[in-house]
Amino acid sequence: MDAAAAPSAHARDDKAAGTLRVAVAALGVVYGDIGTSPLYAMKECFLQPHGVGVSSTNVLGVLSLFFWTLTLVIVVKYLTFVLRADNNGEGGILALLALLKAKRAGAAHAQRSRVLELLMLVGLFGAALLYGDGVITPAISVLSAVEGLGVATHVLDPVVVPVTAAILVGLFLMQKHGTSAVGQVFGPAMLLWFATLVATGLPWIVRHPEVLRAVDPAYAVSFFAHHGKRGFLILGAVVLCITGGEALYADMGHFGRRPITLAWYTIAFPALLVCYFGQGALYLERGAAVQNPFYELVSGWVRYPVVAIATVATVVASQALISGAYSLTRQAIQLGYWPRMTVVHTSGAAEGQIYMPQVNMALMVACLALVFGFKSSSALAAAYGIAVTGTMAITSILFFAVVRTQRRMKPVFAIALLVLFLTVDLAFFAGNVTKIEDGGWFPVAIAGAMFALMTTWKRGREALRRFMQDSTLPLDVFLADLHVRPLHRIPGTGVFMTPNPNGVPPVLLHHVKHNRVLHEHVVLLAVTTLTVPEVPAAERAKVTKLGEGFYQLRAQYGFMESPDVPDLLRRCARGEGFPVGEHDVTYYLGRETLLTTGPSNLAGWRKRLFAVMSRNAQSATAFFNIPPNRVVELGTQVQL
Numbered sequence: 001m002d003a004a005a006a007p008s009a010h011a012r013d014d015k016a017a018g019t020l021r022v023a024v025a026a027l028g029v030v031y032g033d034i035g036t037s038p039l040y041a042m043k044e045c046f047l048q049p050h051g052v053g054v055s056s057t058n059v060l061g062v063l064s065l066f067f068w069t070l071t072l073v074i075v076v077k078y079l080t081f082v083l084r085a086d087n088n089g090e091g092g093i094l095a096l097l098a099l100l101k102a103k104r105a106g107a108a109h110a111q112r113s114r115v116l117e118l119l120m121l122v123g124l125f126g127a128a129l130l131y132g133d134g135v136i137t138p139a140i141s142v143l144s145a146v147e148g149l150g151v152a153t154h155v156l157d158p159v160v161v162p163v164t165a166a167i168l169v170g171l172f173l174m175q176k177h178g179t180s181a182v183g184q185v186f187g188p189a190m191l192l193w194f195a196t197l198v199a200t201g202l203p204w205i206v207r208h209p210e211v212l213r214a215v216d217p218a219y220a221v222s223f224f225a226h227h228g229k230r231g232f233l234i235l236g237a238v239v240l241c242i243t244g245g246e247a248l249y250a251d252m253g254h255f256g257r258r259p260i261t262l263a264w265y266t267i268a269f270p271a272l273l274v275c276y277f278g279q280g281a282l283y284l285e286r287g288a289a290v291q292n293p294f295y296e297l298v299s300g301w302v303r304y305p306v307v308a309i310a311t312v313a314t315v316v317a318s319q320a321l322i323s324g325a326y327s328l329t330r331q332a333i334q335l336g337y338w339p340r341m342t343v344v345h346t347s348g349a350a351e352g353q354i355y356m357p358q359v360n361m362a363l364m365v366a367c368l369a370l371v372f373g374f375k376s377s378s379a380l381a382a383a384y385g386i387a388v389t390g391t392m393a394i395t396s397i398l399f400f401a402v403v404r405t406q407r408r409m410k411p412v413f414a415i416a417l418l419v420l421f422l423t424v425d426l427a428f429f430a431g432n433v434t435k436i437e438d439g440g441w442f443p444v445a446i447a448g449a450m451f452a453l454m455t456t457w458k459r460g461r462e463a464l465r466r467f468m469q470d471s472t473l474p475l476d477v478f479l480a481d482l483h484v485r486p487l488h489r490i491p492g493t494g495v496f497m498t499p500n501p502n503g504v505p506p507v508l509l510h511h512v513k514h515n516r517v518l519h520e521h522v523v524l525l526a527v528t529t530l531t532v533p534e535v536p537a538a539e540r541a542k543v544t545k546l547g548e549g550f551y552q553l554r555a556q557y558g559f560m561e562s563p564d565v566p567d568l569l570r571r572c573a574r575g576e577g578f579p580v581g582e583h584d585v586t587y588y589l590g591r592e593t594l595l596t597t598g599p600s601n602l603a604g605w606r607k608r609l610f611a612v613m614s615r616n617a618q619s620a621t622a623f624f625n626i627p628p629n630r631v632v633e634l635g636t637q638v639q640l
Contacts, residue, residue, distance in 0.1 A: 201278025
């Protein structure tokens with residue numbers, strides 16, 4: 001009995017150790033942003049002219065708001081419910097959007113299809129808001145950490161902005177080398193940071209244990225009753241304590257629900273509460289004299305190592321947001337909402353580690369503009385919150401739509417949750433609306449621009465697909481004609497990319513018309529992206545022999561994957577009946593020249609914008625990893 005039980009015990013120990021390792025790794029990626037919020041969140045609630053006065057009742061009221069915000073939003077909403085709505089293990093707004101996209105494609109009822117289409121547009125705007133969040137987070141996180149130098153000595157005040165800019169430039173330039181080496185220290189670095197939060201906050205709680213009374217929600221209610229509208233507007237600062245909460249859901253596919261939950265309850269949540277309550281105790285003792293509550297938790301020479309640890313932690317948090325922007329963009333490309341862009345895989349072991357130079361450059365320029373434009377974390381805090389609360393509200397709506405369309409939850413319970421979540425989300429959103437004039441317009445402007453670009457690309461591609469489909473010759477007609485009037489065949493294989501596997505691609509018709517010759521073997525390759533994160537290798541491709549030396553190859557990828565056509569052909573060639581060699585393949589691609597004078601119902605500005613985006617999109621050669629020296633491109637004009 002003991003001998004039989006031993007392997008099982010070892011297996012359980014190994015599994016527990018593995019979960020613990022993943023939980024520590026999740027600290028760096030999942031909790032980097034929310035973990036560094038103590039640098040600025042509490043300060044903004046009491047900073048004049050928008051904050052409230054420092055008094056014992058106000059301090060306890062704000063602390064109560066922090067405690068219950070973290071509990072309701074992170075614990076109840078995300079960890080308890082939202083993490084259960086996944087797309088084959090993947091989370092995030094675009095993962096939900098992919099599920100709704102699949103439901104819309106299969107919706108038979110026209111009204112239901114329109115509702116799902118509206119929900120998809122709402123979700124798309126939520127994804128656009130994440131870009132605004134991704135721009136602000138590195139700027140405010142690093143800037144708030146470096147501001148600790150000014151707390152230590154005002155002599156260093158003039159170097160805060162230049163040092164912040166230098167750190168950000170170094171961070172973005174480092175991206176091209178990949179994050180695998182740095183990623184190994186993400187978890188331990190954040191573990192040190194959370195330990196620092198506890199070490200700095202706990203002594204103050206011991207000195208003023210009365211701050212623990214703030215866990216009573218009556219203090220939050222009393223705060224609102226006393227301050228009225230002004231108390232409601234303080235939610236615009238309180239929301240800073242949950243910035244990065246969306247990462248819990250978006251990064252679920254990388255770490256899993258259990259490690260993310262374990263890391264929160266055992267490390268992140270307790271450390272955050274200790275630090276916030278410690279800052280509250282500091283305010284109780286020193287009152288309005290407190291200027292930067294986090295750094296004033298320590299004194300003397302200790303501030304310098306704390307500044308260093310904080311800077312490392314904010315770099316980790318920024319890295320997580322930058323990597324998230326890469327992943328978000330790649331998902332948008334695969335789902336058809338963004339033009340092809342250069343994707344560099346920086347790790348041969350981890351498929352998800354990528355680098356996108358265009359996205360990296362845009363983020364760096366935007367972050368530097370924010371740092372030099374706003375110059376302080378307090379000024380940047382005015383721009384923060386709109387994107388976060390908007391994204392969270394949209395996640396609540398999509399969560400409800402998914403659990404209802406998939407019948408994962410009873411209607412009454414689902415509606416009750418939606419009302420609860422939206423009550424909290426919209427209250428925070430309304431509290432942040434007043435920030436628009438003071439800088440909140442920035443993330444809204446970014447989101448609006450991204451939304452316009454993504455919808456334009458999607459509608460433009462649909463219009464182009466309809467045009468190509470209308471001018472496509474049926475495949476059976478072409479093969480029948482080829483049987484009657486055969487063409488000269490040359491050795492080798494010609495691969496023709498096509499969006500429609502049942503029709504003859506225009507590039508093939510152009511080739512036959514001008515060259516009057518075909519390869520011995522012709523492969524019609526259609527690559528589609530499914531609404532699942534990944535497709536198993538065994539289900540990747542399907543080959544159909546058509547006759548006359550023609551083969552139809554249907555390949556499918558998940559929206560988290562990058563296509564690799566040569567690798568696909570090599571895998572298919574291992575099977576029987578697909579005579580494709582590795583070195584005798586010529587790839588034929590079409591390149592469309594778009595004219596904006598056509599009859600499509602796209603608005604004129606969308607036509608022009610789509611044409612510009614198409615010209616600047618990454619070539620299909622690079623996107624599908626096709627050897628450039630084996631590609632023949634044939635152009636055609638398309639009137640949209």
